[in-house]
Amino acid sequence: MYTKSPWTAVCVLAFGVAIGTVQMTAVVPLLPALQRELGTTLTSASWTLTASLLSGAIAIPLLSRLGDLYGRRPMAIASLALLVAGSIAAALATTLPWVIAGRVLQGMAAPLLPLAIGIARQQVPRERLPTAIGVLSAMMGVGSGGGMILAGLVGGGYQALFWILAGLAALSAALVAVFVREPVHRQAGARPDFAGAALIAAWLVCLLLAVSKAPGWGWTSAATLGLLAASAALFAAWVLSARRTTSPLIEIPMLLHRGTVGATVASLLLGFALFGVITTLSAVAQQKLGASVLQVGLYLLPTALLMLVVSLLAGRLMRRFTASSLVGAGSAVVTCAAIWLSVAHGSPADLYGAASVLGLGIGLGYAALGTMAVEHVEPAKTAAAGGVNALVRIVGSSVAGAVTGAVLPSAGAGWSFAAAAVAALLSAAFAFAHGTLGRTPAAVAGEAA
Numbered sequence: 171m172y173t174k175s176p177w178t179a180v181c182v183l184a185f186g187v188a189i190g191t192v193q194m195t196a197v198v199p200l201l202p203a204l205q206r207e208l209g210t211t212l213t214s215a216s217w218t219l220t221a222s223l224l225s226g227a228i229a230i231p232l233l234s235r236l237g238d239l240y241g242r243r244p245m246a247i248a249s250l251a252l253l254v255a256g257s258i259a260a261a262l263a264t265t266l267p268w269v270i271a272g273r274v275l276q277g278m279a280a281p282l283l284p285l286a287i288g289i290a291r292q293q294v295p296r297e298r299l300p301t302a303i304g305v306l307s308a309m310m311g312v313g314s315g316g317g318m319i320l321a322g323l324v325g326g327g328y329q330a331l332f333w334i335l336a337g338l339a340a341l342s343a344a345l346v347a348v349f350v351r352e353p354v355h356r357q358a359g360a361r362p363d364f365a366g367a368a369l370i371a372a373w374l375v376c377l378l379l380a381v382s383k384a385p386g387w388g389w390t391s392a393a394t395l396g397l398l399a400a401s402a403a404l405f406a407a408w409v410l411s412a413r414r415t416t417s418p419l420i421e422i423p424m425l426l427h428r429g430t431v432g433a434t435v436a437s438l439l440l441g442f443a444l445f446g447v448i449t450t451l452s453a454v455a456q457q458k459l460g461a462s463v464l465q466v467g468l469y470l471l472p473t474a475l476l477m478l479v480v481s482l483l484a485g486r487l488m489r490r491f492t493a494s495s496l497v498g499a500g501s502a503v504v505t506c507a508a509i510w511l512s513v514a515h516g517s518p519a520d521l522y523g524a525a526s527v528l529g530l531g532i533g534l535g536y537a538a539l540g541t542m543a544v545e546h547v548e549p550a551k552t553a554a555a556g557g558v559n560a561l562v563r564i565v566g567s568s569v570a571g572a573v574t575g576a577v578l579p580s581a582g583a584g585w586s587f588a589a590a591a592v593a594a595l596l597s598a599a600f601a602f603a604h605g606t607l608g609r610t611p612a613a614v615a616g617e618a619a
Contacts (some may be wrong), residue, residue, distance in 0.1 A: 182349045188316065197321070243289065249279050257339060259271060280564060366415065373404035440593075454583045493538040498598045498602040505598060507525075515583055570590070
């Protein structure tokens, strides 16, 4: 157990989750600078964002499972150590392939949220657990906005940004080592599903490469259709492998479980909506309003601040309302922000106003998603359930980056914001429907069984 109040450790873990999320979005306003400094195209430079999200999608279930088997605290420290190594590698890189390699290592910090939720569920009193999970989950949103603000404060050079990330990650790792404790537990004979990790990586790479390159290759070109077909085949192979493996990386039944499927779908769509809005807003601010990297960060400052404020109130709200209803309400607010931007994004007032609404919605939705994902699973599988939820959230974010890159040049910012609005609206529908179905007598009986 903790030597002091568990809330000290919760705060330390929340800081780690925020730093692990900062690296996901910090490069968004820097994409034009990376294109210029590395002498490449914007489409190629965007893979510095996609590479981190992809590696995070693989690392989440892998390190979450290792955390279940060998301890979440050591896996959290290892994840932060990889973030330090990746940040240093990216800071020293002078070519695009090496920057991408560093970003792959940085993406290994993505599992910090499910690992932190698993530790919190072991240590925080049951009646206070929704508050702890709400704060930890909301750090995903705070870090997403904070990453772009940090990039703006640093300026246009990517090296300084990565050095700062290395320092913050090293500090976070030291704090976790000192203040976080958990019972030592090992499960002999269990082996990580590395084959499943390879298959997940393969089908995601094929899918995102097809979506990002389709505008140049053509949606009906042999290369695009071939990659989409390969992605579908690899996805099917992964599902078969997961069903036959004794200890799969992701339990397919958990993806479809009555208690988690609503959170899974809502998380996928809400992740798409958030990254669809912030990447499009960044492009609009720089291309139409002539904003600097710092100004882009300032446009998103209301989003980050309101996410933090809402996360601190989330625990109280979850004692009065169900997690699914809060996710649905948050998604509905995000829908309003995206619709606002789809029809009016030509002035600073529009960007600041919509960013404020976005912060309210994402803060509420992200804070409640963590509870919604794990409240109906046994404690031993908390990290695995949280890992599945964080995985689909990052998959949604990755697809949003690719879709935005494809839609913006051809259809324009309005349609890109509209796509985010549709995703958020569907997230709200799934969350409310999940909450309604969860209150039916049959669902209650099934849960009790």
